[in-house]
Amino acid sequence: MPRSFSRDDVRAIARLARLELSEAELELFARQLTGILEYADQVRDVDTAGVAGVSAAGTGAPMRDDEVQPSIPRDDILRQAPGTAGSGFFKVPRVLS
Amino acid sequence: MPASVRAIRDAVAARSVSAVEVCRAALDRIGAVDGALHAFLRVDAEAALGRAAEIDADADLRRKPLAGVPVALKDNLCTRGLATTAASRVLEGYDPPYDATVVGRLREAGAVIVGKTNCDEFAMGSSTENSAYGLTRNPWALDRTPGGSSGGSAAAVAARAVPLALGSDTGGSIRQPAALCGVVGFNPSYGRVSRYGLIAFASSLDQIGPIAASVGDAATCMNVIAGPDPRDSTCAPAAPEDFSAALTGEVKGVRIGVPRALVAQGSDPEVISAFDAAVATLAELGARIVDVALPHSAHAIAVYYLLTTAEASSNLARYDGVRYGHRAETATLAEMYERTRGAGFGLEVKRRVILGTYVLSAGYYDAYYVKAQQVRSLIRRDYEMAFEQVDAIALPTSPTPAFPLGERTSDPIRMYLADVFTVGANLAGLPAVSVPCGFSGALPLGLQLVGPAMHDAMVLGIADAYERVTPWSSRAPAIPPR
Numbered sequence: 325m326p327r328s329f330s331r332d333d334v335r336a337i338a339r340l341a342r343l344e345l346s347e348a349e350l351e352l353f354a355r356q357l358t359g360i361l362e363y364a365d366q367v368r369d370v371d372t373a374g375v376a377g378v379s380a381a382g383t384g385a386p387m388r389d390d391e392v393q394p395s396i397p398r399d400d401i402l403r404q405a406p407g408t409a410g411s412g413f414f415k416v417p418r419v420l421s
Numbered sequence: 422m423p424a425s426v427r428a429i430r431d432a433v434a435a436r437s438v439s440a441v442e443v444c445r446a447a448l449d450r451i452g453a454v455d456g457a458l459h460a461f462l463r464v465d466a467e468a469a470l471g472r473a474a475e476i477d478a479d480a481d482l483r484r485k486p487l488a489g490v491p492v493a494l495k496d497n498l499c500t501r502g503l504a505t506t507a508a509s510r511v512l513e514g515y516d517p518p519y520d521a522t523v524v525g526r527l528r529e530a531g532a533v534i535v536g537k538t539n540c541d542e543f544a545m546g547s548s549t550e551n552s553a554y555g556l557t558r559n560p561w562a563l564d565r566t567p568g569g570s571s572g573g574s575a576a577a578v579a580a581r582a583v584p585l586a587l588g589s590d591t592g593g594s595i596r597q598p599a600a601l602c603g604v605v606g607f608n609p610s611y612g613r614v615s616r617y618g619l620i621a622f623a624s625s626l627d628q629i630g631p632i633a634a635s636v637g638d639a640a641t642c643m644n645v646i647a648g649p650d651p652r653d654s655t656c657a658p659a660a661p662e663d664f665s666a667a668l669t670g671e672v673k674g675v676r677i678g679v680p681r682a683l684v685a686q687g688s689d690p691e692v693i694s695a696f697d698a699a700v701a702t703l704a705e706l707g708a709r710i711v712d713v714a715l716p717h718s719a720h721a722i723a724v725y726y727l728l729t730t731a732e733a734s735s736n737l738a739r740y741d742g743v744r745y746g747h748r749a750e751t752a753t754l755a756e757m758y759e760r761t762r763g764a765g766f767g768l769e770v771k772r773r774v775i776l777g778t779y780v781l782s783a784g785y786y787d788a789y790y791v792k793a794q795q796v797r798s799l800i801r802r803d804y805e806m807a808f809e810q811v812d813a814i815a816l817p818t819s820p821t822p823a824f825p826l827g828e829r830t831s832d833p834i835r836m837y838l839a840d841v842f843t844v845g846a847n848l849a850g851l852p853a854v855s856v857p858c859g860f861s862g863a864l865p866l867g868l869q870l871v872g873p874a875m876h877d878a879m880v881l882g883i884a885d886a887y888e889r890v891t892p893w894s895s896r897a898p899a900i901p902p903r
Binding site: 334337338340341342343344345346349352353356357359360363364365366367370375376377378379386388396397400401404405406407414416417418419 | 516717743746748778
């Protein structure tokens with residue numbers, strides 16, 4: 325567990341998140357992540373032996389009948405896309421170079 | 422011109438004023454104050470006046486519970502035909518192909534949607550300074566924040582530009598700005614209001630709720646927006662209570678818990694004295710005041726930031742330039758993702774995506790994410806134990822009054838601590854209201870009341886009883902021209 329983050333540590337995390345950061349942001353976040361995790365580390369000292377974690381506040385997802393319903397028209401969805409191709413496709417840059 | 426939600430609705434129903442006149446008055450008021458405040462990101466005068474005219478022309482619509490009531494919506498609620506950005510560049514110009522469930526319910530109830538309000542980007546913040554489209558100012562002091570993240574909604578109601586607005590609350594984002602702007606804000610129980618069409622931040626905590634000038638108006642709104650929704654599987658299937666009927670003004674014998682040790686932590690002396698006076702008022706009304714302890718709430722902010730950033734890093738993965746919003750033009754797909762997100766997200770959003778990605782990454786998942794979920798259980802258990810002795814818990818809404826613009830933007834942890842009294846209700850899924858309880862100089866303060874899950878009406882009932890015997894909710898700011 326790094327007690328303090330370097331720019332390269334932040335760069336590696338940013339790559340996982342597919343997020344481009346500037347050199348200034350790498351520098352800033354390295355410093356701030358160190359501070360935020362120093363603060364958050366307090367949870368590691370809480371005695372949680374035998375405690376189940378909760379993932380949501382509610383009482384669980386109720387079930388309903390799966391009935392066929394009209395959905396949002398395809399063209400309404402595609403109209404928001406920055407790039408489309410033909411009828412019914414999102415267009416993106418090449419995946420492999 | 423009638424001012425409250427109820428008075429507007431009744432006047433429109435009785436035809437003593439037209440919905441168009443009410444709408445024009447709201448648009449005029451927005452025009453007069455919003456240059457100074459910047460509470461709104463978008464005002465759609467044409468659509469609002471058109472809808473108001475429809476209501477005036479239709480006897481059935483005029484009898485609806487929100488007939489002719491102008492409403493402002495936080496910009497993370499999807500509105501068909503009205504751009505929705507969550508105050509982010511990455512969604513600039515996004516025109517949702519559907520209405521959020523709450524928006525549809527407001528429209529059906531005769532409300533007139535006048536515009537979209539400013540907020541922290543993706544609701545991440547406590548001051549509305551993280552908006553990509555400029556900050557919002559507090560109507561009580563233009564050099565201070567309105568709080569956040571629903572700061573635009575709270576400022577718009579405080580400035581009497583609209584009588585009702587919706588916000589969203591993940592860690593205090595309805596209640597804290599309501600307190601800092603001197604209005605009422607309500608975070609419903611988790612599952613009480615559908616989130617379909619709410620742009621997700623942290624799905625295990627996000628809720629939608631009303632901001633209004635009085636508890637009665639907030640309850641009227643809850644009667645419209647609450648209830649089951651087949652489009653949101655986390656929405657409770659049980660029919661909601663009648664929130665308005667619960668406002669009896671009666672709190673005799675109601676047991677109210679006060680977690681003294683928590684309140685003392687980091688609160689301004691003036692916040693504590695206004696809070697003590699509010700608790701004394703409730704005691705005079707016949708409530709029984711009981712000491713309670715919420716020992717694990719000391720860790721609530723740490724738990725909150727570990728869990729919400731983890732959820733946000735996952736929820737925000739969808740902003741990749743493929744299906745909607747901003748796209749950076751690049752040679753390859755991987756570059757498109759990285760540059761789209763790098764250019765589209767602001768600093769606070771990037772900070773949280775990085776923290777959340779780290780918290781969920783191999784090797785740290787158990788130490789941080791799983792551990793935080795366990796402490797969340799303990800926080801929730803503290804509330805459950807307290808509710809064996811008391812009906813509701815009282816806390817200040819915010820440890821300080823509205824803080825100066827710029828004061829905390831470079832210190833994330835200090836900004837995060839603004840939510841120290843509000844995050845507990847979200848982590849435990851509980852209903853919580855903030856009602857004005859006094860002033861620190863010219864700056865309003867809020868009293869928060871938290872209840873057991875699905876006892877939303879009771880919480881509103883206590884706040885209403887308090888509001889009836891105190892002058893605070895009826896005060897409005899004088900906004901200097903700018």
